[in-house]
Amino acid sequence: MKTLTTSLFAPTRRAFGAAAVAAAMIAGLGASQALAEIQHPEGFNPDEWVIVASVINTTNPYMISNIEGAEAISKALGIDLEIVNSNNSSQTSISSILAILASGKKPIMFVNTVASSDAPPIVDAVKQSGGYVSIWWNKPDEFKPQAIGDNFVAFQKHTGVDSGRCGAQALAEALGGEGNVILLPGVQDSTTSKTRVAGFKAEIAENYPNITILEERPSNWDPQLGARNAKDLIVKYGDQINGVWSADDGMQIGAMQSFENAGMLDKVKFSSDGLYPKTLEDIKSGRGDNAIVGETFHRGYMASAIGLYTAYLAASGQIVPSELEPEKRESFFKLSCVTPANYEQYLQYDEPGAPDAFVERLVETGPWNTEPVPLVGGGVEVLPES
Numbered sequence: 107m108k109t110l111t112t113s114l115f116a117p118t119r120r121a122f123g124a125a126a127v128a129a130a131m132i133a134g135l136g137a138s139q140a141l142a143e144i145q146h147p148e149g150f151n152p153d154e155w156v157i158v159a160s161v162i163n164t165t166n167p168y169m170i171s172n173i174e175g176a177e178a179i180s181k182a183l184g185i186d187l188e189i190v191n192s193n194n195s196s197q198t199s200i201s202s203i204l205a206i207l208a209s210g211k212k213p214i215m216f217v218n219t220v221a222s223s224d225a226p227p228i229v230d231a232v233k234q235s236g237g238y239v240s241i242w243w244n245k246p247d248e249f250k251p252q253a254i255g256d257n258f259v260a261f262q263k264h265t266g267v268d269s270g271r272c273g274a275q276a277l278a279e280a281l282g283g284e285g286n287v288i289l290l291p292g293v294q295d296s297t298t299s300k301t302r303v304a305g306f307k308a309e310i311a312e313n314y315p316n317i318t319i320l321e322e323r324p325s326n327w328d329p330q331l332g333a334r335n336a337k338d339l340i341v342k343y344g345d346q347i348n349g350v351w352s353a354d355d356g357m358q359i360g361a362m363q364s365f366e367n368a369g370m371l372d373k374v375k376f377s378s379d380g381l382y383p384k385t386l387e388d389i390k391s392g393r394g395d396n397a398i399v400g401e402t403f404h405r406g407y408m409a410s411a412i413g414l415y416t417a418y419l420a421a422s423g424q425i426v427p428s429e430l431e432p433e434k435r436e437s438f439f440k441l442s443c444v445t446p447a448n449y450e451q452y453l454q455y456d457e458p459g460a461p462d463a464f465v466e467r468l469v470e471t472g473p474w475n476t477e478p479v480p481l482v483g484g485g486v487e488v489l490p491e492s
Contacts, residue, residue, distance in 0.1 A: 144183055144469065150422040152185045155237075156211040157418075159410055160190035160199055160228075161218050162293075166327050166356035167382040171406025171461075172218055178407065178461040179414045182469065185214065194293075194326055196220045200227055213237035214421050216413035219244040221295040225261075233257035238421045240413035243298040247486045251435040256427040259420045260434065262413055264441040264479075265487055266298050269402045270305025270353075272443035273377035274314070276400020277349045280375045284316035285348030288339050290325045290332050290361060292353040299324070301487050302353045302379060308490035320346065325357040332357030336364035347374055355380035355401070362388070362397065375399045381444050383456050389446050401444040403452050407461040408479050412439070415465075416473045433484025434474060440482045452478075 146152060159176035161169040173189055180187035188206050192199035199220055207213060215232055217239060219225050225245035232239040233255065240260045251258040277287060289306065292299035303322070310317050320343055323335040332352065339347065350365070352358035358378040365371045371393070377400035378385070389398050419425040427435065444452060454460070455478065467476050474481040 146183075147422050147424060152183060154212060155185050155214055155421060156206065156209070157183070157185045157187045157414060158190065158203065158206055158213045158215040159187065159414065160192060160203060160216070162192050162199075162220050162327055163194050164191050165329055166354070167359075167384065168327075168354060168356060168380055168406040169218065171382075172216070172410040173406075174461045175405075175407030175410035175465070176216060176414060178465040179411050179418070181462070182465050183418060186211075192220050194220060194328065196224045199224060200231075203228055204231055207231055207235045207237070212421070213239070214414060214417045215239040216242065216410045216417065218242050218409070221293060222246050222297050223295060225249055229254060229258045238417040240417045242409050242413050244296050247297070251427065252432070256420060259417050259427045260413070260437055262409070262416070262437045262439065263298065263487075264402075264404050265438050265483075266301025267305035267308070267487060267490060268441050268443075269379045270302040270307070271309040272305075272402050272441075273302075273351050273379060273400050274306040274309035276443070276445055277351055277375055277377040278310060278314040278317050280377075280399035281317065281348050283314055286318045286320050286343070286346050287349035287351060288320050288336075288343070288347055289322035290335060290350065290352040290357045291322055292324065292327045292357070294324045297487070299353050301489065304489045306351055312490075317349075325352070325360075327354055327356050329356045329360035331360070333360030333364045336361035337368075340364060340368050340370065345370070345373065349375045349377070352376070352378040354378060355382040355385045358398075359384055362394065365397075366394065371395075371397055377401065380404065381449070381452060386449065386453065386456065389449050396446065399445065401449070403442040403444050403455075404439070404479060405455055405460075405464075408464055408476075409439075411461065411465050411468055412473045412476070412479070415468050419473070431484075433481065436484045436486065437474070437481055438483040438485075438487070439479045442478070 157180045161172045190202040222244040291303050325332040355378045372395035376398050379402045381401040381403045
């Protein structure tokens with residue numbers, strides 16, 4: 107069989123908007139320079155395609171990690187990469203994606219949508235261009251890949267309800283089952299944020315009746331907004347606050363700084379989602395009298411790499427999305443609860459070259475069987491009744 111062979115030399119990347127900032131931030135993160143080769147199927151010309159990764163912002167460490175994964179896949183496949191920084195704006199995301207599609211190359215795309223309502227127009231534009239897209243985290247429940255066609259390859263996520271329950275249990279147990287907490291959700295029109303909040307509230311309602319939620323302030327996955335909202339809530343509630351739950355570590359990082367500035371960090375416990383490198387540092391150091399008590403593990407580079415590789419398999423004809431099992435079109439990937447007692451087993455995934463190592467395993471085992479985040483289920487995530 108005739109093949110087109112490419113090597114892992116870094117291809118061209120053009121960053122949109124403030125994504126240039128992210129490019130500079132991740133340039134020194136380190137990656138394996140070992141030579142490897144990917145053989146594309148006969149008839150697939152990588153020069154006709156462009157890899158596109160759209161992220162919500164470039165201030166959140168998870169989004170920066172998304173970019174790392176896209177870089178690793180781009181390098182592995184020898185296909186140029188475009189980064190879209192949505193800057194927390196649906197309009198910016200959609201208009202930037204449309205500008206890339208106008209270039210004439212067909213996209214292999216991963217989108218971490220700002221809001222659930224962004225998914226339909228983005229998918230429609232990609233379909234019209236002849237490209238293939240995987241959406242991560244947010245879409246309307248009724249907007250299904252199976253109904254749209256093969257160009258909408260997959261919707262993929264880690265379950266939000268499980269994440270919220272992990273954080274609630276860790277926080278409530280650390281508080282001895284009683285106290286007052288504040289919540290920092292993400293973007294309001296985000297199924298990810300909604301399911302995580304629902305999971306947190308359900309766990310508290312079902313098992314910890316003496317935990318009171320004082321207030322919740324959506325903070326848009328933004329460390330700076332998380333810091334401002336935490337500061338406002340400190341002014342409002344003061345030492346009534348015993349615990350803080352954030353829908354992701356970016357907002358928690360900002361919130362912890364505000365509590366530290368107020369001289370309260372060692373008096374409050376925190377739980378969140380993501381186990382970002384900064385969070386790991388704080389757990390290892392015992393910052394704030396061991397302030398962080400609960401986390402969940404997943405990585406942005408794993409999500410973007412899985413999404414892009416799934417889309418690449420469709421674009422190159424190696425899979426036909428409409429022939430896949432339903433759970434491979436609407437997919438749940440493994441999420442792990444983490445505490446200060448077990449965090450050490452996850453340190454390996456932040457070592458230099460980790461995104462490239464993950465992509466190497468991904469190519470070997472496929473998007474549904476790669477540890478530590480294999481496929482575990484699928485469908486529409488059901489919210490708890492409580």
